Amino acid sequence: MQQRLSPTMIAAIALGLLVLVIVGTMVFRSSSGDDDRLTGARTAQGEDPEKLCASQATYDLIKREIFRRASALRGSDRATFDAIGGYSSIRIEAPMMTDENGETGGVTCSGTLTVDLPPGVSVVGGRRSLSAELTYAVQPAADGTGNVVTLTNADGIITPLATLAKTAAPPADDAVQNGVANDVVTSPVAPTDPLAPAPEVGQSPANTGTANPSFSCSAARSSGEVAVCNDPGLAALDRRMASQFNSAMAGANPQQRAVLSRTRDAFLRYRDQCPSNDCIAQTYQGRMREIRDIMRGDWQAR
Numbered sequence: 074m075q076q077r078l079s080p081t082m083i084a085a086i087a088l089g090l091l092v093l094v095i096v097g098t099m100v101f102r103s104s105s106g107d108d109d110r111l112t113g114a115r116t117a118q119g120e121d122p123e124k125l126c127a128s129q130a131t132y133d134l135i136k137r138e139i140f141r142r143a144s145a146l147r148g149s150d151r152a153t154f155d156a157i158g159g160y161s162s163i164r165i166e167a168p169m170m171t172d173e174n175g176e177t178g179g180v181t182c183s184g185t186l187t188v189d190l191p192p193g194v195s196v197v198g199g200r201r202s203l204s205a206e207l208t209y210a211v212q213p214a215a216d217g218t219g220n221v222v223t224l225t226n227a228d229g230i231i232t233p234l235a236t237l238a239k240t241a242a243p244p245a246d247d248a249v250q251n252g253v254a255n256d257v258v259t260s261p262v263a264p265t266d267p268l269a270p271a272p273e274v275g276q277s278p279a280n281t282g283t284a285n286p287s288f289s290c291s292a293a294r295s296s297g298e299v300a301v302c303n304d305p306g307l308a309a310l311d312r313r314m315a316s317q318f319n320s321a322m323a324g325a326n327p328q329q330r331a332v333l334s335r336t337r338d339a340f341l342r343y344r345d346q347c348p349s350n351d352c353i354a355q356t357y358q359g360r361m362r363e364i365r366d367i368m369r370g371d372w373q374a375r
Contacts, residue, residue, distance in 0.1 A: 286307070318333065
């Protein structure tokens with residue numbers, strides 16, 4: 074015969090279930106609290122992840138990295154590029170965090186970067202303001218000394234920066250107002266000046282006018298060649314592109330060599346049709362990206 078549960082037993086079972094619910098809730102909250110403490114500890118070690126994208130410290134890191142890479146591309150004294158970078162200003166419009174690495178505390182951000190150069194210097198085409206859509210990652214350095222940045226899509230600014238040259242007559246008032254030292258900006262360009270293109274081996278400025286590209290200016294015929302021979306910044310781009318092309322050809326397989334040669338002819342035709350030095354500079358920049366893509370296997374015929 075089946076026994077019925079007494080009210081006392083029912084109350085005891087209900088109490089036991091209530092105790093289990095309370096204990097489970099406490100365990101869950103404890104676990105969540107540990108997670109929060111871990112997150113808080115990570116955040117406490119650095120800035121708010123989203124604020125990293127728009128902090129002045131991050132902007133300073135980006136500026137130093139851009140001028141460092143421009144100096145390496147130019148092959149000139151880094152101290153001079155650092156000095157000009159110090160007088161330059163940068164801004165990033167609509168900085169946005171696109172990813173966060175919970176393990177390293179790093180973030181990936183994007184925005185429109187603009188670099189404004191000080192009076193007295195400009196890039197090829199006379200520009201003193203450069204812009205590009207930038208992706209940048211910020212994360213703590215491995216040695217714990219602070220944050221480091223990694224830049225993506227910065228070639229649109231770094232490549233023109235490598236063509237820095239002094240303007241003929243910078244406004245004196247602006248130069249004083251911006252604190253630009255005369256020995257950095259307004260002094261005559263000397264042969265050892267990192268901002269002056271160094272003569273190629275076996276050539277001299279007297280033989281080639283004002284610039285030294287990878288080809289002989291005495292044989293310049295097309296409008297593009299003449300423009301490059303008359304502009305030190307374009308000549309620097311030409312030397313850089315020619316060096317990249319020669320290195321690529323030396324390491325290319327037969328198929329890559331064929332593509333490199335075919336696209337070179339198209340590049341030269343396009344360059345010689347350019348109506349301005351700015352167009353020529355952009356054509357050289359595009360060609361260098363094209364060579365890189367061909368060697369990486371990312372290039373597609375258009």
